[in-house]
Amino acid sequence: MADERMEQIISKAIQGNELPFNTFLKETFTALLPKLLVLTKSRDEAKEVFIISMQKFWECFVIKQQKLPHNSIGYIYIMCKNAWLLQKREQERIAVLNNEIIHTQVDNQINESPENSAFDREMEAEEHTLKHKALTMALETLSPKCKTIMETDLDPKNQLKSLQEPLGYTNYQALVQAKYNCKKRLVKKVYELLNQLKETTLLNR
Amino acid sequence: MDAEEKDIALINKYLDFQLSEKELVSFEKKLTTDTNFFQKLQTYQQSETIVTQAFENSKHQKRTEQWDKILDSEEKLEKKHIPWRWIGGIAAGFILVLSIWQFNNGQQEPDINTRIADAWNKKIGLSYNIIRGENKDSIRQIIRSAFEKYENGDYQKVITKLKDINQTQEAYEDALLLRGLSLYRTGNTTAALQTLDSLIQHPTGRKSYVAKWYEGLIYLDEGNLKAARQFLEIPSDNNQEIKLK
Numbered sequence: 356m357a358d359e360r361m362e363q364i365i366s367k368a369i370q371g372n373e374l375p376f377n378t379f380l381k382e383t384f385t386a387l388l389p390k391l392l393v394l395t396k397s398r399d400e401a402k403e404v405f406i407i408s409m410q411k412f413w414e415c416f417v418i419k420q421q422k423l424p425h426n427s428i429g430y431i432y433i434m435c436k437n438a439w440l441l442q443k444r445e446q447e448r449i450a451v452l453n454n455e456i457i458h459t460q461v462d463n464q465i466n467e468s469p470e471n472s473a474f475d476r477e478m479e480a481e482e483h484t485l486k487h488k489a490l491t492m493a494l495e496t497l498s499p500k501c502k503t504i505m506e507t508d509l510d511p512k513n514q515l516k517s518l519q520e521p522l523g524y525t526n527y528q529a530l531v532q533a534k535y536n537c538k539k540r541l542v543k544k545v546y547e548l549l550n551q552l553k554e555t556t557l558l559n560r
Numbered sequence: 561m562d563a564e565e566k567d568i569a570l571i572n573k574y575l576d577f578q579l580s581e582k583e584l585v586s587f588e589k590k591l592t593t594d595t596n597f598f599q600k601l602q603t604y605q606q607s608e609t610i611v612t613q614a615f616e617n618s619k620h621q622k623r624t625e626q627w628d629k630i631l632d633s634e635e636k637l638e639k640k641h642i643p644w645r646w647i648g649g650i651a652a653g654f655i656l657v658l659s660i661w662q663f664n665n666g667q668q669e670p671d672i673n674t675r676i677a678d679a680w681n682k683k684i685g686l687s688y689n690i691i692r693g694e695n696k697d698s699i700r701q702i703i704r705s706a707f708e709k710y711e712n713g714d715y716q717k718v719i720t721k722l723k724d725i726n727q728t729q730e731a732y733e734d735a736l737l738l739r740g741l742s743l744y745r746t747g748n749t750t751a752a753l754q755t756l757d758s759l760i761q762h763p764t765g766r767k768s769y770v771a772k773w774y775e776g777l778i779y780l781d782e783g784n785l786k787a788a789r790q791f792l793e794i795p796s797d798n799n800q801e802i803k804l805k
Contacts, residue, residue: 370754371761374790380627381634398635406627410620411577437577437584486610508615538611543568546607 361427368417369528376417380409387432394439404442408434418535420528485552493544501537508534567597571604672798676780679802685737685770686710699725703734715742733759733767740771744778752778773804 361379368376384405391401412431415421424430494502500522507518515534516527524530561569573579574587591598688707702721709717719742725735740755756778759771776791780802788794793803 367757370757372757375787377627377630378786378790381630384631385634402628402631406624406631408577409627410624413623415576415578433579433581434577436581437574437579440584440588441574441577486606489607490610490614505615538615539572542604542607542611545610546568546604549603549607 358423358425361423365416365420365423368413369420376413383409383428383431386428387435390432391435391439394436404435404438405431407442408438411438414535418528418532420532481556485549485556489545489548489552492548493541496544497537497541500533501540504530504534504537505541567600568604571601574601575605575608672780672794675798675802676777679777679780684773685767688734688738699729699731703731703738706735706738710738710742713745715745718742719746733762733764736762737767737770737774741774744774749778749782769804776804777802 364375364379367374384402387405388398388401391405392398395401395404408431411434416423494505497505503522504515504518507515515530518524519527519530522530522533524533570587573583579587591601686707688704702725706718706721709715709721718738722735722739725732729735736755736759740752740759743749743755744752753775756771756775760768760775762768772791776788779785779788779790780792780794785794789805791805793805795802
């Protein structure tokens, strides 16, 4: 894939014309499918992994407008491999978790006690409260601009585009980029607060 | 960058699928040998999920659905694939029949260039000659005057005349259309396509179909059939007209 053609595709996508990108998507999937099938064994799984990777590709090069790699198709293949590994790890984790749940359920049936069930429910509620608290506190730490962007995004009646002029962005793409960066900052803050809150909860037990 | 920040940067790279093959191997090894790092990954993934669920991205979801349909339709096309020798045979037979018909009728069929010329000559969306009775300084008269210059081949004058019309003015889309076409006529294809792209994306959408029509025709002129087919239906039967998709 010539650099110039790829740059044009990304440039058009940034301007809102996604058609050339969709053509590139089809061509790349056709080119990579044999390699992806070696990993996933099924076309549907290969398609899923490919789409997840292309969403990240979109984030990096259309939203964040990072410098394009020398070989976009090769780069996307590596992204797909990353995505497949992450998916595999998640599936294994869920399988282990499901096994644990089944064993716990069997144990509970044998050693049935109302206190165990109540304790489990309490733990779940506590986990839910922690997550909600971490998110609320993290939102408060954002800059006023970021907070406005994230709050507008939550409100279905408001459109993000309406913030472009009031917040002083030269174009809509810059605003989309800012929203992406705010989200990343929010995730990091939630992570820090979750750790702090979990430690505090453990200490208070 | 301290150790914690380095770990978070690495986790971010992993979750953004940006690790190289070598880095992936090293990352997977770290997960199995460093339980603290494994815990960090789990908490970070949890944080991402909390934020993603709270701020569901409908555009992201729509894009996923759209791409899913595109790749599914591509699969259906592949399944309908006819072996090349059949296509060759059918094409040869068709050409033979056509040649006999042409010989018998003594007529030349319109080729693709004729069809493209016919499509341009339709002047779709360019009915500015019907603008009447407006004050000569009104925006609509300016558009009409620009159109007359376009018809006379004074493309540079059209570009100059319309360059100061801004988004807030009525008939901005008409100005964009005439500028785009004039840019193409003066050989500035890239600027022409960019102008027509912005017209396609304009919020009112009033001239978006017309812009797609001309963008398709420009690609056809350039010989880029693939790009043209994004906007136009180009029947293989030379007797059929080119149409907007």
